[in-house]
Amino acid sequence: MKAAELFDVSGHVAFVTGAASGLGLAMAEVMADNGAHVVMSDIDPDTLESHTRRLAEAGASVEGVELDVADLAALRATIDNAAETRGRLDAVFANAGISAGPSYLRDGGQIDAIDLAKWDEVVHVNQTSVFATVQAAARHMKRQRSGRIVVTSSIAGLQSEHLVGYAYAVTKAAVINxxxxxxxxxxxxxxxxxxxxxxxxxxxxxxxxLNDPEAVKAFTDMVPMGRIAEPSELQGLALLLASPAGSFITGTAIPIDGGCTAG
Ligand SMILES: NC(=O)c1ccc[n+]([C@@H]2O[C@H](COP(=O)([O-])OP(=O)(O)OC[C@H]3O[C@@H](n4cnc5c(N)ncnc54)[C@H](O)[C@@H]3O)[C@@H](O)[C@H]2O)c1
Structure with a gap:
C-alpha cells in the first residue's frame, strides 16, 4: 500500500474530547487533514469555536460541540448523537484530561497534603470520564464491527513521575489497564x-x-532528546492508530516521549 492509502481516513467519522487545545486539537486536525469528518468537543466553547471556524475555512469537515466530559450523561448523549447523525463512528479519542496540581517535590503536593476533593475531581475527569467515553464508543463500534479508540494517557502512567501530582499519575496508569x-x-x-x-x-x-521557565527547564532536563515537543509531533501516532496503517495494533500504550521511558 502507498503511504497515502495507509493513512487515508476519508469518509470516516472521528470524535475528540478536549479538542480546543493542545494534543486534542492536534488529533482533530490530523484526522480532518486526512479526510475524516471530525466532531470536536470541549468544555471551552469560545476557543473551540475559533478553531472549528479556522479549520472549516481552510476546507476541513469539522463541527464543534460544547461538552464537559465530567457530565457523563451529556458525554454519552453527545457521542450517540455524533454516531447517529453521521451513521457511523470510526475513531474516538478520549483525550480530555486535567492536571492534579503540584508533585510531591512542591508545596501542597506531598502525600499528606493531598486534598481528597481535588483527588476525586481528577479521578472523575481523567479516569471515570475516559471510561464513559470508551464505553459510549464501544456501544456503536461493536454494532458496527469496526472502530478505533485512542486514549490519551501519559508517561506518568507507565512509571513514577516526579513532576506530576498523585491523582494524575494514578489515573494515567489506570486508563492504560x-x-x-x-x-x-x-x-x-x-x-x-x-x-x-x-x-x-x-x-x-x-x-x-509549561510556559513557566522553571517548569520548562525541569521537563526539558528529564527528556533524553533535550526538549519539549510540539503538539503536531503527536499527529503521526494519532493518525497511525486511527487509520488502516494501525489495523493490527491493539491493547498497547505507546510512549511518545523523546526517550523518557527508555532509560
Ligand atoms: N501536555 C503534556 O505534556 C501531556 C503529557 C502527557 C499527557 N497529556 C494529556 O494530554 C491530554 C490533553 O492535554 P493537553 O496537554 O493538550 O492540555 P490542554 O489544556 O492544552 O488541552 C486540554 C483541553 O481539554 C479541555 N478540557 C479540560 N477539562 C475538560 C472537561 N472536563 N471536559 C471537556 N474538555 C475539557 C480544555 O478546555 C482544553 O481545551 C490530557 O489528557 C493530558 O493529561 C499531556
Whole structure:
C-alpha cells in the first residue's frame, strides 16, 4: 500500500474530547487533514469555536460541540448523537484530561497534603470520564464491527513521575489497564483500543504551566532528546492508530516521549 492509502481516513467519522487545545486539537486536525469528518468537543466553547471556524475555512469537515466530559450523561448523549447523525463512528479519542496540581517535590503536593476533593475531581475527569467515553464508543463500534479508540494517557502512567501530582499519575496508569481490558473484549469485533503515552508537550495543561521557565527547564532536563515537543509531533501516532496503517495494533500504550521511558 502507498503511504497515502495507509493513512487515508476519508469518509470516516472521528470524535475528540478536549479538542480546543493542545494534543486534542492536534488529533482533530490530523484526522480532518486526512479526510475524516471530525466532531470536536470541549468544555471551552469560545476557543473551540475559533478553531472549528479556522479549520472549516481552510476546507476541513469539522463541527464543534460544547461538552464537559465530567457530565457523563451529556458525554454519552453527545457521542450517540455524533454516531447517529453521521451513521457511523470510526475513531474516538478520549483525550480530555486535567492536571492534579503540584508533585510531591512542591508545596501542597506531598502525600499528606493531598486534598481528597481535588483527588476525586481528577479521578472523575481523567479516569471515570475516559471510561464513559470508551464505553459510549464501544456501544456503536461493536454494532458496527469496526472502530478505533485512542486514549490519551501519559508517561506518568507507565512509571513514577516526579513532576506530576498523585491523582494524575494514578489515573494515567489506570486508563492504560482500561485500554488492555477493553482491547481484549473488543478485539473480536474488529475494534482496536490503544493509549498514547506522551512525555512533555507544549500545551495549556495546568493553566499553561509549561510556559513557566522553571517548569520548562525541569521537563526539558528529564527528556533524553533535550526538549519539549510540539503538539503536531503527536499527529503521526494519532493518525497511525486511527487509520488502516494501525489495523493490527491493539491493547498497547505507546510512549511518545523523546526517550523518557527508555532509560
Ligand atoms: N501536555 C503534556 O505534556 C501531556 C503529557 C502527557 C499527557 N497529556 C494529556 O494530554 C491530554 C490533553 O492535554 P493537553 O496537554 O493538550 O492540555 P490542554 O489544556 O492544552 O488541552 C486540554 C483541553 O481539554 C479541555 N478540557 C479540560 N477539562 C475538560 C472537561 N472536563 N471536559 C471537556 N474538555 C475539557 C480544555 O478546555 C482544553 O481545551 C490530557 O489528557 C493530558 O493529561 C499531556
Amino acid at each position: 482500561l485500554v488492555r481490558q477493553a482491547a481484549m473484549e473488543l478485539a473480536p469485533y474488529n475494534v482496536t483500543v490503544n493509549a498514547v503515552a506522551p512525555g512533555p508537550f507544549f500545551t495549556n495543561i495546568g493553566n499553561g504551566r
